[in-house]
Amino acid sequence: MKPKVAFFDFAGCEGDQLQIANLEEEILDLLGQVEVVSFREVMKEHSDDYDIAFVEGSCTRIQDEERLKQIRKNASVVVAIGSCATIGGINSLKNYQNLDAVKKTVYGEKADLFDTYLARPIDAVISVDAYVHGCPMTKEEFLHVVKSLLLGKKPDIPNYPVCVECKKNENVCAFERGEFCIGPVTRAGCNSCCVNEGTKCWGCRGLVDNPNENSQKEVLIKYGLSVDEAISKFRLYFGWEKKQ
Amino acid sequence: MHTLSKEAFEEFIDNLIADNSLNVVGVKSKGEKFAFGPLESANQLRLDYDVTLLPPKKYFFPQRETLVTFDVASGFQAKDPKESKSNVLVGVHPYDIMALLHMDEVFRETKSDPYYLERRNSSVIIGVNIQNLTEQCFAPSMGCATVDYGYDLMLTNLGEKYAIDVGSHKGADILNKYAKNAKKAFARDIQAVGKKKMEIVNMAQQKFNFSSELIPEMLGKFYEKDSFWKDHSEECLSCGSCVLVCPTCYCFDVKDNPDLSLKKGERTRTWDGCLLEDFAKVASGENFRDTKATRYRHRYFKKGKYLFDRFGFVSCVGCGRCSSNCLPDIANPVNLFNDMYAESLKSGIEIDSVPVPDISIKTGEIIEFAPKIATIVKKVPMTANEIMFELKLDNETDLGHQPGQFVQVSVFGVGEAPFGVSSSPTKKGTFELCIRKLGNVTSKIHTLNEGDKVGIRGPFGKGFDAEFLKGKDLLFVAGGLGIVPLRSLFNYVLANRKDYGRVILLYGCKEPRELLFADEILELEDRDDVEFMSTVDWCPENEVWTSNVGVITTLIPKVDFDPQKTYAVVVGPPIMYKFVIKDLKSRNVPDDHIIVSLERRMKCGVGKCGHCQINQLYVCKDGPVFYYSDIKGVPEAL
Ligand SMILES: Cc1cc2nc3c(=O)[nH]c(=O)nc-3n(C[C@H](O)[C@H](O)[C@H](O)COP(=O)(O)OP(=O)(O)OC[C@H]3O[C@@H](n4cnc5c(N)ncnc54)[C@H](O)[C@@H]3O)c2cc1C
Ligand code: SF4
Ligand code: SF4
Ligand code: SF4
Ligand code: SF4
Ligand code: SF4
Ligand code: FES
Numbered sequence: 001m002k003p004k005v006a007f008f009d010f011a012g013c014e015g016d017q018l019q020i021a022n023l024e025e026e027i028l029d030l031l032g033q034v035e036v037v038s039f040r041e042v043m044k045e046h047s048d049d050y051d052i053a054f055v056e057g058s059c060t061r062i063q064d065e066e067r068l069k070q071i072r073k074n075a076s077v078v079v080a081i082g083s084c085a086t087i088g089g090i091n092s093l094k095n096y097q098n099l100d101a102v103k104k105t106v107y108g109e110k111a112d113l114f115d116t117y118l119a120r121p122i123d124a125v126i127s128v129d130a131y132v133h134g135c136p137m138t139k140e141e142f143l144h145v146v147k148s149l150l151l152g153k154k155p156d157i158p159n160y161p162v163c164v165e166c167k168k169n170e171n172v173c174a175f176e177r178g179e180f181c182i183g184p185v186t187r188a189g190c191n192s193c194c195v196n197e198g199t200k201c202w203g204c205r206g207l208v209d210n211p212n213e214n215s216q217k218e219v220l221i222k223y224g225l226s227v228d229e230a231i232s233k234f235r236l237y238f239g240w241e242k243k244q
Numbered sequence: 245m246h247t248l249s250k251e252a253f254e255e256f257i258d259n260l261i262a263d264n265s266l267n268v269v270g271v272k273s274k275g276e277k278f279a280f281g282p283l284e285s286a287n288q289l290r291l292d293y294d295v296t297l298l299p300p301k302k303y304f305f306p307q308r309e310t311l312v313t314f315d316v317a318s319g320f321q322a323k324d325p326k327e328s329k330s331n332v333l334v335g336v337h338p339y340d341i342m343a344l345l346h347m348d349e350v351f352r353e354t355k356s357d358p359y360y361l362e363r364r365n366s367s368v369i370i371g372v373n374i375q376n377l378t379e380q381c382f383a384p385s386m387g388c389a390t391v392d393y394g395y396d397l398m399l400t401n402l403g404e405k406y407a408i409d410v411g412s413h414k415g416a417d418i419l420n421k422y423a424k425n426a427k428k429a430f431a432r433d434i435q436a437v438g439k440k441k442m443e444i445v446n447m448a449q450q451k452f453n454f455s456s457e458l459i460p461e462m463l464g465k466f467y468e469k470d471s472f473w474k475d476h477s478e479e480c481l482s483c484g485s486c487v488l489v490c491p492t493c494y495c496f497d498v499k500d501n502p503d504l505s506l507k508k509g510e511r512t513r514t515w516d517g518c519l520l521e522d523f524a525k526v527a528s529g530e531n532f533r534d535t536k537a538t539r540y541r542h543r544y545f546k547k548g549k550y551l552f553d554r555f556g557f558v559s560c561v562g563c564g565r566c567s568s569n570c571l572p573d574i575a576n577p578v579n580l581f582n583d584m585y586a587e588s589l590k591s592g593i594e595i596d597s598v599p600v601p602d603i604s605i606k607t608g609e610i611i612e613f614a615p616k617i618a619t620i621v622k623k624v625p626m627t628a629n630e631i632m633f634e635l636k637l638d639n640e641t642d643l644g645h646q647p648g649q650f651v652q653v654s655v656f657g658v659g660e661a662p663f664g665v666s667s668s669p670t671k672k673g674t675f676e677l678c679i680r681k682l683g684n685v686t687s688k689i690h691t692l693n694e695g696d697k698v699g700i701r702g703p704f705g706k707g708f709d710a711e712f713l714k715g716k717d718l719l720f721v722a723g724g725l726g727i728v729p730l731r732s733l734f735n736y737v738l739a740n741r742k743d744y745g746r747v748i749l750l751y752g753c754k755e756p757r758e759l760l761f762a763d764e765i766l767e768l769e770d771r772d773d774v775e776f777m778s779t780v781d782w783c784p785e786n787e788v789w790t791s792n793v794g795v796i797t798t799l800i801p802k803v804d805f806d807p808q809k810t811y812a813v814v815v816g817p818p819i820m821y822k823f824v825i826k827d828l829k830s831r832n833v834p835d836d837h838i839i840v841s842l843e844r845r846m847k848c849g850v851g852k853c854g855h856c857q858i859n860q861l862y863v864c865k866d867g868p869v870f871y872y873s874d875i876k877g878v879p880e881a882l
Contacts, residue, residue: 030504032504033504033506111582138839142430143504147502147504147506147657150506151506151657151658151688152504152658152687152688152691153658153659153684153687153688154683154684156499158523159522160483160484160520160521160522161481161482161483161484163481163483163484163485164484164485164488164517164520165300166481167484167485167488167489167569168307168308168488168514168515169307170274170279170297170298171297172274172275172276172277172297173569173571175571176275176276176277177275177276184481184483184571185481195399208482208521209521210482210521212479212480212481212482214479215479215480215481216481217477217570218479218572219481219571219572
């Protein structure tokens with residue numbers, strides 16, 4: 001029997017589901033292995049009978065927690081996809097600001113009608129079996145994770161920093177180009193794609209297990225950032241992880 | 245020596261490029277830096293470069309390459325090492341040539357790597373004498389600023405022309421075939437080349453404050469200076485940059501990548517590095533180099549001492565890439581060794597240079613990367629977490645192992661993992677493995693059933709010397725899963741019982757329900773030619789246990805043995821060794837009468853990937869079985 005698969009979205013841009021919808025040919029092969037029962041991005045039907053749940057977006061409201069818990073109950077495997085779901089992502093930027101102020105900016109006068117609380121990755125609410133990091137995630141890694149789950153193995157997600165891939169790709173280091181990069185503390189797995197394109201790493205895949213943040217900060221400062229600027233480098237994506 | 249005018253040189257290179265049977269690569273600019281890449285025209289060449297981002301090793305040992313393809317229907321197929329085109333590398337600096345000569349030794353030793361060697365044999369190296377150096381380069385201090393061999397052609401820029409030294413027949417042929425108007429060099433050209441080579445030696449800004457010959461000896465005296473290593477590695481990002489860019493680093497990881505059918509796929513190897521946090525971590529969660537300091541130290545020892553002891557050279561060519569790629573700037577060998585030297589002066593540590601060790605390197609065998617297929621003929625659950633599998637090679641041959649050797653078992657699409665063979669070689673036709681469920685490979689194996697296929701490589705490593713042990717009294721000490729490899733020798737001894745003296749088995753596990761081979765052990769009770777005792781660390785209330793309760797060392801005082809006649813075979817979890825060995829020593833068992841079997845993370849199984857290394861030794865190749873006398877001076881061993 002093919003495993004039944006469902007996709008869910010929370011606070012996020014749905015960029016990750018788009019990546020999946022964009023899998024084109026590969027999706028045909030993939031569909032041979034699984035049965036998609038719910039996927040708002042491409043289909044209308046919905047079913048609560050599924051084995052693997054892919055969850056995109058972060059949890060930003062109390063009400064989200066209930067829905068997540070229901071998904072956890074229904075599914076035997078829960079996979080977080082994209083930075084918002086895996087590490088809190090960009091949403092957790094707001095964790096550094098006054099929440100009421102954030103609400104006002106976002107919702108203006110209607111702010112009081114909305115509940116919002118610290119944006120968090122879904123594993124802050126339910127247990128998660130596998131992660132597809134990235135903002136947006138890459139389809140290569142998504143396929144890797146799906147294949148691994150179907151084979152019954154733990155997906156191989158690196159616990160080394162982006163620099164490893166960056167060196168293998170023989171890039172000129174961002175620091176040598178006068179830019180500031182947080183690849184040395186960011187979990188690899190994206191094949192250092194941003195640096196390959198001539199920019200730098202912003203940290204969208206979250207921190208490695210044991211980042212040497214002090215050293216990273218000192219490096220940023222050595223190359224010319226102020227202490228505050230160095231700290232703010234960590235906030236774009238590491239907002240939730242840093243609060244913990 | 246020959247000379248070619250600059251125009252004639254460009255024509256020479258363009259002729260090489262025009263030949264479609266060749267893949268011509270050379271040094272080109274990349275942003276503000278330089279890199280080897282495919283040449284479309286000679287005018288892309290930047291022979292005035294200082295250093296390339298990655299060394300040319302990427303053409304011989306690429307960042308990622310397929311070793312084996314697999315198909316559930318037809319098994320494993322090793323990739324053909326033959327390349328369709330030969331590489332011509334234009335503009336290799338002498339230190340990188342030297343680094344390739346170092347790599348040759350590594351990939352040739354004992355079992356040779358067919359992919360690396362084939363690429364080396366089919367490639368052409370056109371070197372160039374250094375015109376510019378980075379601030380971090382210290383090649384002259386390592387004696388690697390110039391080379392007299394290791395190239396097919398060597399260029400020296402003499403202004404309006406290049407001097408070309410021919411280093412091999414291949415080089416002569418290439419020059420003959422593709423270069424027009426090559427002239428014989430005049431005496432003054434030869435002199436000019438000599439002068440240029442002398443100048444290079446003085447160009448470097450980084451220098452040791454002592455003779456580099458002292459490095460191996462000095463390292464030896466600093467191994468245990470924990471604060472020295474801790475202080476120097478405090479800022480380490482564990483980013484691996486220093487090893488990934490190094491022309492003499494060769495460690496790799498191996499991974500299986502199934503395609504979407506999940507039935508076919510490939511096994512690839514990728515660059516890995518000992519500075520990365522999980523390099524020496526095993527499935528049980530134990531990390532044999534769990535601090536920045538120990539990993540950082542390992543790199544310097546590997547280059548400065550272990551490879552020196554093994555091959556007779558310090559495996560650093562002074563290219564300076566590690567230091568220019570280390571963001572916190574802590575990877576510069578010149579700074580580290582100068583600090584070490586200063587500290588040794590300060591604390592009065594005397595350092596003499598050591599003679600180059602006697603090296604005898606075995607070569608000849610070729611690594612077989614493709615596993616043979618075996619079928620599971622029997623699956624017997626032993627405990628909640630351990631299952632015994634009886635396997636039969638599909639080619640109907642015996643495994644041909646020595647007691648104590650191990651095999652690498654492949655599960656399609658999931659990966660490969662090492663397991664000690666648990667059956668005695670006297671058991672013919674099939675062999676047994678007893679596997680504890682921990683991570684990916686082991687969990688998947690547990691789901692396989694009789695009739696299912698797996699891949700087998702090996703047997704590998706050095707086992708127990710059953711021949712040598714004949715006539716001796718044997719004291720077997722097994723802790724937990726340690727009984728598994730030990731059983732191969734134990735059963736062998738029982739099958740040849742009259743050849744051995746006393747046989748004593750002490751076996752301990754955590755609790756009664758974890759006891760392995762319970763049936764066989766029960767039978768031992770009835771034998772009068774085997775002395776047997778067992779123990780559990782503790783017995784929960786709902787279980788029954790009538791023997792000893794306490795850790796394994798509580799059994800040792802209960803047996804009487806003659807330490808001079810007895811050989812102790814000890815296998816168990818890492819923490820058991822320290823205690824058991826201490827007790828055996830206090831009973832006067834000589835160090836060379838204590839035999840252990842070690843376990844480390846493994847990938848290749850043949851002494852190449854670097855994962856299983858304990859100081860200078862490779863567990864997969866020099867072990868897993870060791871005499872205590874051989875490893876008591878090896879700090880990472882126990
Ligand atoms: C010489 C030797 C003999 C062994 N004999 C046995 C045995 O008889 N029975 C048994 O149950 N186990 C044995 N082990 C341990 C066994 O190899 C590991 O439990 C196994 O590799 C875990 O693989 P995994 O894929 O399930 O775990 P994961 O955590 O998914 O590991 C991934 C990969 O890392 C490597 N790796 C991880 N842990 C180890 C390890 N402990 N040793 C070597 N490589 C590792 C392997 O390549 C493995 O495939 C032995 C190990 C060695 C070195
Ligand atoms: S660009 Fe960033 S990721 Fe790449 S090596 Fe430099 S610091 Fe590391
Ligand atoms: S390079 Fe950095 S920012 Fe870019 S995808 Fe990778 S982790 Fe994300
Ligand atoms: S390059 Fe520097 S920071 Fe990175 S692993 Fe090496 S020593 Fe550590
Ligand atoms: S250790 Fe550093 S200097 Fe020595 S060869 Fe490697 S990268 Fe070059
Ligand atoms: S063990 Fe040696 S060869 Fe391997 S990465 Fe470390 S320094 Fe390099
Ligand atoms: S060197 Fe690769 S496993 Fe030992």
